[in-house]
Structures are given as C-alpha cells and as structure tokens.
Amino acid sequence: MFEQPARDPGLPVNDRLAWLADQLSPDASTVGPGGRLVRRWLPGGATGAGRRRWAIGGVFAVVVLLVLGSVALLGGRPAPEPPPPLPSAKPAGEAAPPPKAGLVVSVIGRVRSPGLVTVPQGSRVADVLRAAGGADPGADLSAVNLARKVTDGEQLAVGIPAPAPPPGVPEGGGKVDLNAASPDQLDTLPGVGEVMAKRIVQWRTEHGGFTKVEQLRDVDGIGESKFEKLRGQVTVG
Numbered sequence: 001m002f003e004q005p006a007r008d009p010g011l012p013v014n015d016r017l018a019w020l021a022d023q024l025s026p027d028a029s030t031v032g033p034g035g036r037l038v039r040r041w042l043p044g045g046a047t048g049a050g051r052r053r054w055a056i057g058g059v060f061a062v063v064v065l066l067v068l069g070s071v072a073l074l075g076g077r078p079a080p081e082p083p084p085p086l087p088s089a090k091p092a093g094e095a096a097p098p099p100k101a102g103l104v105v106s107v108i109g110r111v112r113s114p115g116l117v118t119v120p121q122g123s124r125v126a127d128v129l130r131a132a133g134g135a136d137p138g139a140d141l142s143a144v145n146l147a148r149k150v151t152d153g154e155q156l157a158v159g160i161p162a163p164a165p166p167p168g169v170p171e172g173g174g175k176v177d178l179n180a181a182s183p184d185q186l187d188t189l190p191g192v193g194e195v196m197a198k199r200i201v202q203w204r205t206e207h208g209g210f211t212k213v214e215q216l217r218d219v220d221g222i223g224e225s226k227f228e229k230l231r232g233q234v235t236v237g
Contacts, residue, residue, distance in 0.1 A: 103152040107132040110139035110159030124149050128156055135159060153188045175235040178210040189233055191226045210236045 102118040105128050112133030119127050126146040129135055139159035150156070176185055178200065186197035196219075203219045204210060213234055217227050 103150060105150050105152075106155040107158065108155060108160070109157045110136040112136065119150065122149065125156060129158065132158075151188055151190055153184075175233055177237040178213070178216070178234050179204060179237055190229050192230070196221055212236055 102120055103123060104116055104118050106116055107114050107128060111129065112135075114132065117128060117131040119131050124146065125144060125148050128150055129146070135141060135158055141158070144156075144158060176189060178186075183194070183197040183201055186192055186200055187194055189197075192200070199219050199221060200216070203215075207215075210216075213231060213236055214227075216222050216230060216234070217224070222230070
C-alpha cells in the first residue's frame with residue numbers, strides 16, 4: 001500500500017474569518033464601505049485625488065457627447081429657403097406717357113350720324129367724316145376741304161351752306177376779330193385755351209382794344225411760336 005503524506009490543514013476556520021474581516025474593515029484612509037481589499041481593485045486606491053480624476057474625466061466625456069450631438073442636430077437641418085426677389089419699380093422716365101386728349105367737333109348736314117364726334121389730336125376733316133359715319137350718298141363735298149386739320153370745338157357743315165359766322169368772325173376771311181370775339185370764340189383758336197382766351201379779353205379791355213395783330217405778343221403767355229400760329233387766323237376790326 002502506498003503511503004500518502006498528510007496535508008497541512010492550514011489556518012483554522014476562525015483564523016481565516018478573522019483575516020477576511022480585517023481586510024474589509026475600514027481604517028483611517030478609507031472613505032465609505034470596504035477596506036484594504038476594496039482599495040486593491042480601485043485604480044490609484046480610493047483616495048480623494050483618484051475620485052476627482054474620475055469625476056473630471058466623466059464630466060469631460062459628457063461635454064464632448066453634448067457638443068457632438070448639437071453639431072449633428074444642426075448639421076441635419078435643411079438650409080433656409082431664400083425669399084423670392086421683389087419686383088423692381090420702373091424709373092419715372094420709363095412710365096407710359098398719359099394719353100393725349102381728343103378733339104371734339106360738331107358735325108352737321110348730310111352725314112350718317114350728325115352730332116358731336118371725338119377724334120385724336122392732329123385729325124383732319126376726312127377723319128371727322130369717317131367718325132360721323134361718312135357723308136350721305138349724293139352729298140356735295142366740293143366746299144369741304146378734306147385735308148384741313150380740325151380744331152377742338154369747331155363746327156363742320158357737310159353738304160349744306162355753312163351757317164352765318166357769329167359776331168367777331170368775318171364772313172370772307174374766316175378770321176377771328178380780336179376786338180369783337182367772345183372768350184368762347186377765342187378758345188377755338190389753335191393753342192388758345194380757356195385761360196389764354198380770358199387773358200386776351202382782359203388785355204383788350206385794359207388797353208382799349210387791339211390796333212394791330214402784332215399786339216398779341218404783349219399778352220402774357222403768347223410767345224413767338226404761338227403768335228406765328230395765330231397770325232393768319234386773327235384780324236383786327
């Protein structure tokens with residue numbers, strides 16, 4: 001038979017329990033539960049400096065995570081859509097010019113639609129006849145100058161004798177008498193409106209009448225160009 005040496009029984013159970021309790025018991029350098037055995041498993045021991053290093057490292061890691069999360073959120077947002085361009089206002093020089101006022105002419109006699117017709121500036125007698133529907137068949141147009149430019153407020157007789165001229169307008173020459181014409185008659189002259197007609201009458205009253213046509217240049221507002229237009233259409237009686 002083989003002989004087996006006897007094992008060393010080691011420390012008694014009570015002595016082992018006492019050693020374990022000594023390892024777990026706190027001492028002067030221990031904070032919180034545990035003792036030397038716990039300190040062996042902590043990096044750098046359970047000292048205050050070690051805990052502070054771990055706390056700082058944890059805070060730094062949290063800050064890094066927050067920054068990275070914010071960048072990811074902001075980078076994923078869609079870019080703001082730019083506002084549509086506003087229409088630019090046109091300069092005053094490009095604005096459309098106002099339409100010119102038309103000429104109103106009274107048409108009597110043998111036309112399809114006698115009465116008042118409105119034609120554009122610069123129109124001629126032929127244009128007025130077309131606006132009135134044209135002359136009646138057989139109407140005598142020999143006494144009508146179709147190429148003559150019409151003026152605002154005049155009366156056109158077609159196919160009948162022209163009515164007698166009002167006072168201030170001689171029968172022969174068809175010119176307006178500056179000393180006898182009324183403001184309405186003066187208003188029919190080219191370039192003479194209501195205001196200018198009143199100025200002519202006022203000058204006539206203040207100076208005892210016109211003695212010659214050239215005195216029209218003394219009326220306020222009648223320059224050389226306007227006088228040249230009026231010279232052949234007025235007379236002094």
